[in-house]
Amino acid sequence: MTRASEATGQGPDQPVAQVGGGIIDATDSPVLDVDPGINATSPKLAPWELRFTSYDVEAFEVPRGREEQWRFTPLRRLRGLHDGSATATGRIGVSVVSGFGDAASSDLGGVRHETVGRDDPRLGDGGIPADRVAAQAWSAAPEAHVVTVDEARSEDEPLTVTVTGPGEGQSVYAHVQLRLERHAEAVVVLDHRGSGTVAANTEFVVADGAKLTVVEVHDWADDAVYVGAQHLSVGRDATIRHTSVTLGGDLVRLSPVVNYRAPGGDVELDGLYFADGGQHFEQRLLVDHSVPNCRSRVTYKGALQGAEGGTAAHTVWVGDVLIRKAAEGTDTYELNRNLLLTDNARADSVPNLEIETGEIVGAGHASATGRFDDEQLFYLMARGIPEAQARRLVVRGFFGEVIQKVRVPALRDRLEAAIEAELEAVGV
Amino acid sequence: MSTLEIRDLHVEVETESGPKEILRGVDLTVNSNETHAIMGPNGSGKSTLAYSIAGHPKYTVTQGQVLLDGEDVLAMAVDERARAGLFLAMQYPVEVPGVSMSNFLRSAATATRGEAPKVRHWVKEVKGAMSDLDIDPAFAERSVNEGFSGGEKKRHEVLQMSLLKPKIAVLDETDSGLDVDALRVVSKGVNDYKQSSDVGVLLITHYTRILRYIAPDRVHVFVNGRVAASGGPELADELEENGYERFLGASSATKEEQPA
Numbered sequence: 001m002t003r004a005s006e007a008t009g010q011g012p013d014q015p016v017a018q019v020g021g022g023i024i025d026a027t028d029s030p031v032l033d034v035d036p037g038i039n040a041t042s043p044k045l046a047p048w049e050l051r052f053t054s055y056d057v058e059a060f061e062v063p064r065g066r067e068e069q070w071r072f073t074p075l076r077r078l079r080g081l082h083d084g085s086a087t088a089t090g091r092i093g094v095s096v097v098s099g100f101g102d103a104a105s106s107d108l109g110g111v112r113h114e115t116v117g118r119d120d121p122r123l124g125d126g127g128i129p130a131d132r133v134a135a136q137a138w139s140a141a142p143e144a145h146v147v148t149v150d151e152a153r154s155e156d157e158p159l160t161v162t163v164t165g166p167g168e169g170q171s172v173y174a175h176v177q178l179r180l181e182r183h184a185e186a187v188v189v190l191d192h193r194g195s196g197t198v199a200a201n202t203e204f205v206v207a208d209g210a211k212l213t214v215v216e217v218h219d220w221a222d223d224a225v226y227v228g229a230q231h232l233s234v235g236r237d238a239t240i241r242h243t244s245v246t247l248g249g250d251l252v253r254l255s256p257v258v259n260y261r262a263p264g265g266d267v268e269l270d271g272l273y274f275a276d277g278g279q280h281f282e283q284r285l286l287v288d289h290s291v292p293n294c295r296s297r298v299t300y301k302g303a304l305q306g307a308e309g310g311t312a313a314h315t316v317w318v319g320d321v322l323i324r325k326a327a328e329g330t331d332t333y334e335l336n337r338n339l340l341l342t343d344n345a346r347a348d349s350v351p352n353l354e355i356e357t358g359e360i361v362g363a364g365h366a367s368a369t370g371r372f373d374d375e376q377l378f379y380l381m382a383r384g385i386p387e388a389q390a391r392r393l394v395v396r397g398f399f400g401e402v403i404q405k406v407r408v409p410a411l412r413d414r415l416e417a418a419i420e421a422e423l424e425a426v427g428v
Numbered sequence: 429m430s431t432l433e434i435r436d437l438h439v440e441v442e443t444e445s446g447p448k449e450i451l452r453g454v455d456l457t458v459n460s461n462e463t464h465a466i467m468g469p470n471g472s473g474k475s476t477l478a479y480s481i482a483g484h485p486k487y488t489v490t491q492g493q494v495l496l497d498g499e500d501v502l503a504m505a506v507d508e509r510a511r512a513g514l515f516l517a518m519q520y521p522v523e524v525p526g527v528s529m530s531n532f533l534r535s536a537a538t539a540t541r542g543e544a545p546k547v548r549h550w551v552k553e554v555k556g557a558m559s560d561l562d563i564d565p566a567f568a569e570r571s572v573n574e575g576f577s578g579g580e581k582k583r584h585e586v587l588q589m590s591l592l593k594p595k596i597a598v599l600d601e602t603d604s605g606l607d608v609d610a611l612r613v614v615s616k617g618v619n620d621y622k623q624s625s626d627v628g629v630l631l632i633t634h635y636t637r638i639l640r641y642i643a644p645d646r647v648h649v650f651v652n653g654r655v656a657a658s659g660g661p662e663l664a665d666e667l668e669e670n671g672y673e674r675f676l677g678a679s680s681a682t683k684e685e686q687p688a
Contacts, residue, residue: 374485379522379572382482383536383588384510393535397526397571 051286053128057084057139060132069131072316072348074280077251079171081133081199081227090166090196092174094145100160100189101410111159111186112148118175122146126177126203127231127259130286134229134255137173137199144175152185155213158408159186165194168223174200180210182235187407188214193248195221200228204242208235208262214242215406219418220249227253234294236262243406244300246273246281247418253282263293263329271300272402272415274422275313277344278306282316287334289327295361296321298334301402303395305422306344313345317367320352323360331361338369339398341391341423392423430497430513430595430628432458432481437492439473439480450476452653453492458596460626465639465664468650469672474632475519477650478600481630482516483509496596511540513595517585517602524572529584530554532572533591540592557590561617579610586617597621598630603638615641636668651675 054060062083063070070082080086096113097104116123123144129135147161166172180186184207206212220226226249232240246252258267267287275281287296298319306313317336338347351365372394380390399419406412439451450473458464468474480487481494483506494501496512504512524532533554538544545553558565561583573581582602589597599618603611619642621627631642639647639661647663649656649672656675657663 373522375522376524378484378506379518379524380532380536381506382510382516382518383532383592384507384539385535386507386539387505389535389539390507393527393532394524397524400526 051130053130054135055124055129055138057132057135060135063132069284072282072318073253074251077225077280078133078227079197079225081136081171081197081225084136086171086197086199088140088142088172090170090172092166092172092198092200093162093164093194094174094176095162095164096147097160097162098157100158100408101414103410104160108159109153109157110150111153112146114146114148115143116146117143120144120146122179122205123175123177123203125179125205126233127229127257129201129229130257131229131255133199133227134201137175137201137227137229140173140199141175141201142173144177146177146179148179148181149184149186150181152183152211153187155187155407157187158189160189160191163190163192163200165192165196165198165220165224165226168195168221170195171197174198175202176200177203177205178212178214179205180207180212180238182207183209185211186213188212189408189411190214190216192216192218192226193220195223197225198227200226202228202230204230204232204240206233206235206238206240209237210235211239212241213407214240215408215411216242216244217411217415218244218246218249218252218254220252222248222250224249225251227251228255230254230256232256232258232267234258234260234265234267237264238266240265240267241270241405242268243270243272243402244283245271245415246283247422249279249281251280251282253280253284255284256286258285258287258296260289260291260294263291265291265294267295268297268405269299270402270405271302271317272399273300273302273315274419275302275304275315275345276306276422276425277313278311280314280316284316284318284320285334286320286322287332289321289323289330289332292327293329294327295331296334297332298336299402300336301399302336302338302347303341303398303422304338304345304347305341308342308344310344314348315346316348318348318350318352319365321354321363321365323353323355323357323363325356328357328359329361330357330363332363334365336367337398339395340369340371341395392420395419395423429626430460431495432514432596432628432630433493433495434477434481435493435495437477437480437494438490439476439487440490441476441487447488449490450487450653451480454654456630456648456655458628458630460595460628462646463622463629463631463642463644464646464648465631465633465644466648466650466655467633467636467664467667469676470634472650473653474634474650475600476653478516478519478598478630478632481509481514481598482506507539510592510594511542515589515592515594515597517582517589517597517599519601519604521573521576521581521585523574525574527572528569529572530568533588536588537591554591557587560590560620561587562613563587578605579607582606582610582614583617586614586621590617590621593625594627596628596630598632600632601634602631603633603635611638612641618642636664639664649675
């Protein structure tokens with residue numbers, strides 16, 4: 001079956017505001033906590049209004065696949081992460097080094113890497129699980145890795161946190177928290193690799209005035225299944241630059257949530273994903289503007305290529321942005337673009353923007369999914385550039401905006417090489 | 429010495445109501461060091477001729493030949509045509525987001541020259557060519573044609589021609605949308621390349637204006653998908669004076685297409 005694309009929501013490049021109609025309980029808690037019993041009766045609810053958070057796995061129904069939250073996910077491929085039947089059989093590997101790649105050193109300077117019990121009071125500072133798999137991972141992870149940065153580190157000295165899967169046929173629940181204390185700064189590569197089945201919570205706790213630049217790479221082996229919730233906590237005047245890169249794995253499902261704790265937060269979420277035949281890459285984002293004068297930018301770009309006759313490549317991008325009544329002065333824009341390199345590919349792209357106050361700087365979204373632009377190819381080839389190279393130039397250009405923001409040159413090289421290799425694999 | 433020969437070229441495009449023939453037997457020969465102007469009213473098929481020579485997939489050749497120095501151009505892929513020495517300056521240059529002009533130019537020069545130009549040499553060459561066309565050096569780092577004005581796009585088309593050094597250049601309405609200053613700069617760029625090379629130029633235009641700057645050796649009137657008349661530069665003067673009326677009148681097919 002060939003399906004070009006399905007873009008629900010609004011047309012491309014049209015900022016849309018859906019105002020009112022929500023039952024939103026804006027308490028002091030920055031995490032939306034709504035009684036699902038009330039919401040279940042209303043047919044007009046936006047996805048986040050059904051958002052329920054809890055540390056308790058039993059507080060969530062076992063997903064059946066019809067729920068808004070799970071409707072795109074092939075549940076049978078989750079290997080029981082969602083229904084309690086996946087028992088932890090292995091261990092997650094978490095290592096922290098200073099530097100990236102060849103330049104890495106085990107001397108962390110002032111950075112602390114602790115392995116703590118689940119009762120550590122710092123856990124949850126980033127956010128609270130909002131789906132059953134995240135809650136399962138929360139309660140089933142035997143320990144959590146907390147990496148703390150107290151000071152401003154040089155941009156030339158990135159930290160690399162490598163998370164390694166438990167191995168083929170093994171399952172594991174994991175918990176990693178990255179903490180930047182007041183006015184700390186760090187560039188971090190959060191590198192996921194290996195095999196197995198993993199459900200995880202990853203917390204990014206960025207205190208007042210701190211600045212985190214993190215590239216989260218999911219370069220899993222072909223067998224791997226990873227379902228992860230990313231909890232981003234943004235302190236007063238704090239800055240987060242989060243780039244999410246998904247290149248490998250059988251199924252990767254990421255749910256980043258941005259929780260602004262105080263005014264002045266500035267968050268950019270960039271994403272790059274490249275799905276081959278049979279792969280399911282899903283990203284569900286929520287930027288929760290709950291306090292005034294915060295900024296968010298979301299730029300996710302995906303390429304898909306399914307082999308002819310094989311299983312389709314499938315990506316899902318759901319971008320929810322909520323501007324609550326209190327969040328005056330909000331400035332937000334989100335964009336998702338998908339490039340279908342072959343026929344056998346399907347990209348779902350669903351931007352949602354809900355605005356509950358008119359006192360904002362700006363809010364907009366755009367989503368577009370399309371095939372290779374034949375006019376671009378013709379133009380490049382008319383200048384003598386061979387077709388394969390022309391295609392590579394176009395794809396590289398497509399991702400360029402996201403890749404250029406990766407501040408670690410060696411990682412940028414690796415990502416560019418990985419994209420080249422992907423393209424070569426199907427002869428593009 | 430190069431020759432582009434177009435013989436009895438018939439081209440059609442796919443439309444909602446089936447294939448439609450646009451070119452109906454074009455015969456034309458362009459040699460090195462010659463400049464041919466093709467003039468014709470809108471819809472006469474001038475741009476179709478340009479894109480067919482370059483190999484745009486939208487156009488299907490149903491009959492005839494295009495030969496470059498005896499080689500069958502129609503059997504070549506788009507990129508092979510460019511590497512064989514054909515160049516098309518497009519009426520509507522395409523934007524390629526995320527690909528810098530400098531990267532694009534270098535990729536194109538590497539392809540057409542058969543080897544990567546030496547870096548130091550290349551930088552100098554590009555800078556010089558850009559300055560000749562009054563192009564701000566900052567454009568080198570901008571995405572190909574993205575956000576360029578009409579005039580900026582046309583300057584960059586001529587820039588590409590001067591760097592890729594084709595044997596035969598087809599300029600498709602390079603003058604359209606240019607103010608007089610831009611027209612002067614672009615024309616100078618074409619003339620400079622003509623002088624420094626043996627290029628044969630096929631200049632497609634709707635207006636005689638550009639012919640004041642780029643002197644044609646031959647002028648062809650293009651009507652209803654074929655060359656209706658050919659002559660020297662004086663033919664352009666006649667067109668300036670009287671328009672295409674005389675040639676349109678001879679074409680019954682044009683009338684047929686008018687709504688009843």
